[in-house]
Amino acid sequence: MSVVTSVCCYCGTGCGVLIEAESGKITGVRGDPAHPANRGRLCTKGATLHLAAAASGRARVPELRRDKGAPRERVDWETALDHAADRFRRIIREHGPDAVAFYISGQLTTEAYYVFNKLAKGLIGTNNVDTNSRLCMSSAVAGYKATLGADAPPGCYDDIESAGTLFVAGSNPAYAHPILFRRIEDARRANPDLRLIVVDPRRTDTAAEADLHLAILPGTDVALYHAMLNVMLWEEWIDRAFIAAHTDGWAALRDRVRDYTPEKVAPICGVPVADIVQAARWFAQGPTLSLYCQGLNQSSCGVDKNAALINLHLATGQIGRPGAAPLSLTGQPNAMGGREVGGMANLLSAHRDLDNPAHRAEVARLWGVEAVPERPGRTAVELFEAVRRGEIKAVWIACTNPAQSLPDQNRVHEALQAAECVVLQDAYADTETAAYADVLLPASTWGETDGTMTNSERRIARVRAAVPPPGEARADWAIATAFARRLDPARGPRLFPYATAEAVFNEHRETTRGRDLDITGLSWEMLDSGPQQWPFPAGAAAGQVRLYGDGVYPTGSGRARFHAAPYRQVAEPIDARYPLHLNTGRMRDQWHAMSRTGRVARLFAHVDAPRLAMNPSDLERRRLKDGDLVRVKSRRGEVVVAAEASEAIRPGQCFLPMHWGARFMGGHGVNALTLPLFDPASKQPELKHAAVQVARADLPWRMAALAAGDGTTLLDAVQPLLRACDYAAAGLAGRERDVLTLRLAHSEPLPEALLAAFDAALGLDDPLAVMRYQDRKRGVAKRVRVEQGKVVAARLTGETAAFAWLRDAVVEGVEAASLRAWMLAPVARPPAGGGGRGRIVCNCLDVGEADIVAAIAAGADLAALQSALKCGTECGSCVPELKRLVAARRAAA
Numbered sequence: 001m002s003v004v005t006s007v008c009c010y011c012g013t014g015c016g017v018l019i020e021a022e023s024g025k026i027t028g029v030r031g032d033p034a035h036p037a038n039r040g041r042l043c044t045k046g047a048t049l050h051l052a053a054a055a056s057g058r059a060r061v062p063e064l065r066r067d068k069g070a071p072r073e074r075v076d077w078e079t080a081l082d083h084a085a086d087r088f089r090r091i092i093r094e095h096g097p098d099a100v101a102f103y104i105s106g107q108l109t110t111e112a113y114y115v116f117n118k119l120a121k122g123l124i125g126t127n128n129v130d131t132n133s134r135l136c137m138s139s140a141v142a143g144y145k146a147t148l149g150a151d152a153p154p155g156c157y158d159d160i161e162s163a164g165t166l167f168v169a170g171s172n173p174a175y176a177h178p179i180l181f182r183r184i185e186d187a188r189r190a191n192p193d194l195r196l197i198v199v200d201p202r203r204t205d206t207a208a209e210a211d212l213h214l215a216i217l218p219g220t221d222v223a224l225y226h227a228m229l230n231v232m233l234w235e236e237w238i239d240r241a242f243i244a245a246h247t248d249g250w251a252a253l254r255d256r257v258r259d260y261t262p263e264k265v266a267p268i269c270g271v272p273v274a275d276i277v278q279a280a281r282w283f284a285q286g287p288t289l290s291l292y293c294q295g296l297n298q299s300s301c302g303v304d305k306n307a308a309l310i311n312l313h314l315a316t317g318q319i320g321r322p323g324a325a326p327l328s329l330t331g332q333p334n335a336m337g338g339r340e341v342g343g344m345a346n347l348l349s350a351h352r353d354l355d356n357p358a359h360r361a362e363v364a365r366l367w368g369v370e371a372v373p374e375r376p377g378r379t380a381v382e383l384f385e386a387v388r389r390g391e392i393k394a395v396w397i398a399c400t401n402p403a404q405s406l407p408d409q410n411r412v413h414e415a416l417q418a419a420e421c422v423v424l425q426d427a428y429a430d431t432e433t434a435a436y437a438d439v440l441l442p443a444s445t446w447g448e449t450d451g452t453m454t455n456s457e458r459r460i461a462r463v464r465a466a467v468p469p470p471g472e473a474r475a476d477w478a479i480a481t482a483f484a485r486r487l488d489p490a491r492g493p494r495l496f497p498y499a500t501a502e503a504v505f506n507e508h509r510e511t512t513r514g515r516d517l518d519i520t521g522l523s524w525e526m527l528d529s530g531p532q533q534w535p536f537p538a539g540a541a542a543g544q545v546r547l548y549g550d551g552v553y554p555t556g557s558g559r560a561r562f563h564a565a566p567y568r569q570v571a572e573p574i575d576a577r578y579p580l581h582l583n584t585g586r587m588r589d590q591w592h593a594m595s596r597t598g599r600v601a602r603l604f605a606h607v608d609a610p611r612l613a614m615n616p617s618d619l620e621r622r623r624l625k626d627g628d629l630v631r632v633k634s635r636r637g638e639v640v641v642a643a644e645a646s647e648a649i650r651p652g653q654c655f656l657p658m659h660w661g662a663r664f665m666g667g668h669g670v671n672a673l674t675l676p677l678f679d680p681a682s683k684q685p686e687l688k689h690a691a692v693q694v695a696r697a698d699l700p701w702r703m704a705a706l707a708a709g710d711g712t713t714l715l716d717a718v719q720p721l722l723r724a725c726d727y728a729a730a731g732l733a734g735r736e737r738d739v740l741t742l743r744l745a746h747s748e749p750l751p752e753a754l755l756a757a758f759d760a761a762l763g764l765d766d767p768l769a770v771m772r773y774q775d776r777k778r779g780v781a782k783r784v785r786v787e788q789g790k791v792v793a794a795r796l797t798g799e800t801a802a803f804a805w806l807r808d809a810v811v812e813g814v815e816a817a818s819l820r821a822w823m824l825a826p827v828a829r830p831p832a833g834g835g836g837r838g839r840i841v842c843n844c845l846d847v848g849e850a851d852i853v854a855a856i857a858a859g860a861d862l863a864a865l866q867s868a869l870k871c872g873t874e875c876g877s878c879v880p881e882l883k884r885l886v887a888a889r890r891a892a893a
Ligand SMILES: Nc1nc2c(c(=O)[nH]1)N[C@H]1C(S)=C(S)[C@@H](COP(=O)(O)OP(=O)(O)OC[C@H]3O[C@@H](n4cnc5c(=O)[nH]c(N)nc54)[C@H](O)[C@@H]3O)O[C@H]1N2
Pocket: 011, 012, 136, 169, 170, 171, 172, 173, 175, 176, 177, 199, 200, 201, 202, 204, 217, 218, 219, 220, 221, 293, 294, 295, 296, 330, 331, 332, 583, 584, 585, 586, 587, 588, 589, 590, 591, 592, 688
């Protein structure tokens, strides 16, 4: 067995992992005790990386569609790359370089990012290279630059332990950065005076842990932060000496916030005056560490939100010392690295700006090209809109799934349909975007690839290959390099001479010389012995832990700048027709469109299907109850999901997870609803707010199905049904083996032919192995396939009440004999006592909600739960939820 050190490929926390491998297969993963981000811990997603790595569904060979409408055929790499190069060359010749574009990802290594950026801007001469970080970090980038002068998070994770106040805004680390949240829990245990303030419209598990939760109305952050500053001014809690010595623009901001009295702002934000005052007091007392993420960034005023929060740090001098910093959390594992190499339509290598002629000249010289084009490239939403309009004719997509994650999906699908040539470079072959790929290039991924990534605290770590990639898959940087050489046989080989990721890293390192993120003191070998923070200039003994301790900011004047923008409401306010605010975001155990986590059955145990969370009063008003199917409509599209009563959501709002796309549900998922409007400065779209209406979906025909087997194969088999039904939710269950779970609803019975094909795919058509019950009059049918006395597949049509019970039966492999009575009965109710185990709250130790709730009802608190059921004793990801369940029981009592 070999053990290789790398980092987790999920969130920006950047946990170190030890990958165990045997005979070319990844067999296990452990937290790296030596990595400073996690010191050996992993969350539910990180701890199951080896299961994701073992799953099927990978893209293994290049595929090519020669004519639109034809199927893709398997080709060799030469053919695939030559075809792509021919297409790109011809389009560039006929329509100019801006007729092609690259749409890449914060999940690529820094080296792959670097090569793509140089390929577009240096070789082809277009700035049309943008990334999913536009949907994620661009407001944070612009917010930092507007205030502090550079895109550099000044704090670090250790600040959690030195802080007096943690100000968590628009961020749900209990779900999205779990290991950081473990550190917050630990820090609060060690220091009971460490205050936690959470600003989030929802009562998330993070908010439930807070000393003060400001459940602001959607999009009202700027008003809140201005009001806090107003209080600070009034109470003399600001740091006048710091303001005088280190900042510009104070007078304008002071004038701006004069009107934002807590009394005026309280109704705008929907929070009590006293809470605004309390937040201002604790913030000013400090030391204050702000942690913020998409609740601020994904907004039509995302830059103003970021800057208004940084204003508070500057006004109180809460920056540049231990425990005091505005620390924007990065979402993807390398959202930071992509920014370092300037991998966006408006940026250039090493934090240089495209609109700066001197920067363009510098980069052209470093790259050895004549010039870098001046005209800014198209940003994510604009880019796909230009594809739709035919202005961009060829798009190269790498390591992202725009057919699920961009807003206003109907238009994105039109765009992908309209494109002359779509090249997709992905590790998996079955994503929503893959359906549109004319050229599909198989990429190696986590555990198979070499390079570096930078986490939220500017810490660069090596990612390493533990096993060879499957089939003919290649490293992302190598694919881009090979394409560049073919596209321009004259200049390509000279400009892209790389034989290793290290060679790319070395070139990137040189571009940082003298820049704020200078890493010229760092070498590949040094990174091999452990991750390092930037800046790390030549001659330095170590990376810089915190920035701006000297009070000097990279703004030109050396002084930080206040940002005095007024509060603006969300781009699409609610009205009589669309009366609910739709909020979107993450679940604990899924990652984005689930191309990886959606193959690990146990990661569905916590949340098995997308549900629209609504306040119980909003359900009642619509005569709906928990579990009813609802049609959610916006001005752009609709989805059908189950509604869920949730006290965590305020009246007038609702929340839908972002993860489920067309592979797991009917329609295009949550982004069928969202709007393509974006922040004018950062161009980041407002993915967190859309106005929607919600009404009962009357879908009388119901079906549910289960089957044990290979998850990916089973999910492939159900795709035709997902597309045919008004409501569909597919997922996996189980631990030792995958069990497909499928629930469908439709306005009328599905055509018999579709059902017959489905039965055939799941082996439910074999008269020798299948028990059948049919009541034509009532439209009820049951089919159960039995193998060696155990249930391995089932389909319930018409009456699906036994679904949860049957799922647990299939997962646990119960004897089919015990089902006989139920099978033959006209009533479809499960046998007495068969209520199912409910959601699995603790994933590591497989503990279900039903057992937990029963123990709490019998008097258990957190400690008793942990000792009796062992839940929450392994990775700790479920501890916030266990606490919430205990608290809910107390409140009810
Ligand atoms: N489990 C899991 N973890 C992940 C990911 C994942 O897919 N799954 N993805 C990673 C990525 S790429 C990212 S970017 C991060 C995102 O991490 P987060 O930003 O923490 O996660 P989200 O759930 O998108 O949104 C955070 C919160 O913003 C709140 N919010 C909505 N509107 C507003 C508002 O107007 N003001 C404020 N103050 N809050 C608001 C939402 O209610 C939500 O709770 O997570 C990373 N980690």
